[in-house]
Amino acid sequence: MTDKNATAHKTLRHFLQLTDLSRAELIHVLERARIIKDKFKRYEPYQPLHDRTLAMVFEKASTRTRVSFEAGMYQMGGAVIHLTTNDSQLGRSEPIEDTARVVSRMVDLVMIRTFEQSRIERFSEYSRVPVINGLTNEYHPCQILADVFTYLEHRESIEGKVVAWIGDANNMAYTWIQAAERLGFKLHFSAPPGYQLEAQRLSGMDPTVYQSFDNPHDACEGADLITTDVWTSMGYEAENEARKKAFANWCVDSSMMARAKPDALFMHCLPAHRGEEVTADVIDGPQSVVWDEAENRLHAQKALMEFLLLGQVN
Ligand code: CP
Ligand code: NVA
Numbered sequence: 001m002t003d004k005n006a007t008a009h010k011t012l013r014h015f016l017q018l019t020d021l022s023r024a025e026l027i028h029v030l031e032r033a034r035i036i037k038d039k040f041k042r043y044e045p046y047q048p049l050h051d052r053t054l055a056m057v058f059e060k061a062s063t064r065t066r067v068s069f070e071a072g073m074y075q076m077g078g079a080v081i082h083l084t085t086n087d088s089q090l091g092r093s094e095p096i097e098d099t100a101r102v103v104s105r106m107v108d109l110v111m112i113r114t115f116e117q118s119r120i121e122r123f124s125e126y127s128r129v130p131v132i133n134g135l136t137n138e139y140h141p142c143q144i145l146a147d148v149f150t151y152l153e154h155r156e157s158i159e160g161k162v163v164a165w166i167g168d169a170n171n172m173a174y175t176w177i178q179a180a181e182r183l184g185f186k187l188h189f190s191a192p193p194g195y196q197l198e199a200q201r202l203s204g205m206d207p208t209v210y211q212s213f214d215n216p217h218d219a220c221e222g223a224d225l226i227t228t229d230v231w232t233s234m235g236y237e238a239e240n241e242a243r244k245k246a247f248a249n250w251c252v253d254s255s256m257m258a259r260a261k262p263d264a265l266f267m268h269c270l271p272a273h274r275g276e277e278v279t280a281d282v283i284d285g286p287q288s289v290v291w292d293e294a295e296n297r298l299h300a301q302k303a304l305m306e307f308l309l310l311g312q313v314n
Pocket of ligand 1: 135269271
């Protein structure tokens, strides 16, 4: 008789960072996202995850990540369990290692949104099933998977392109840099003094993949895509007032868009604060693809779940 967990162990893959997938695997998942989206749009049922269960653990708030994983798993024929810190024993100090051992004996896949990357790493170490990073302080790989997929839908190839990141050196920024290295594009980065990328986190990375600019307008020069995010990420709320002052000149507006290529796209992972990191005319304007970007969380993550549970489906 086949042992479910023994089988899972042999092929166990996690998605804790974008770089957990090779370039070829990323390209495969992006292509599967396209095919799976096409089926969805044609109302063609695709349920390869029948009888599989996804547990989602949220230690921070979410709209898009929860809805896309939950809807995606149901659409693929599976079931979902939604846990938060407060409604589970995690909120009463049960060690994450014990939670991992227990939850992963009962489900086939786990998605976690939490604080430190080390917390999801500890969970994965004790998990019998694949673990997906649904956002940590350090990375947001599911979002970047959807963002690259969205770029490809609109512009076919991202190789050799320039993506301008205007804002905080946060989970999104670092994951964009990982994507640039994996997929062969360049990231222009601009943040105010005190909010720069940490050299230590970039060590070992090809330095030609990213370039830092003091002036955000200069970072936008010739860009194919301009993207930004909130000035204050979840977990850093105490810094909100200081950040509002520091980032005041890092609001993506029409003058920044004008420095980019005429057909440049605008992206934001959402939720957005109009009038802070982006003006309303940009996020609600013709170059913005933020709603496609949000929808594509669904399709990209269905492809990711398929890959982690079934391997390379063709
Ligand atoms: N972009 C994103 O991850 O959105 P949520 O916080 O709503 O999940
Ligand atoms: N950088 C943001 C992304 C939210 C989806 C945060 O971590 O809060």
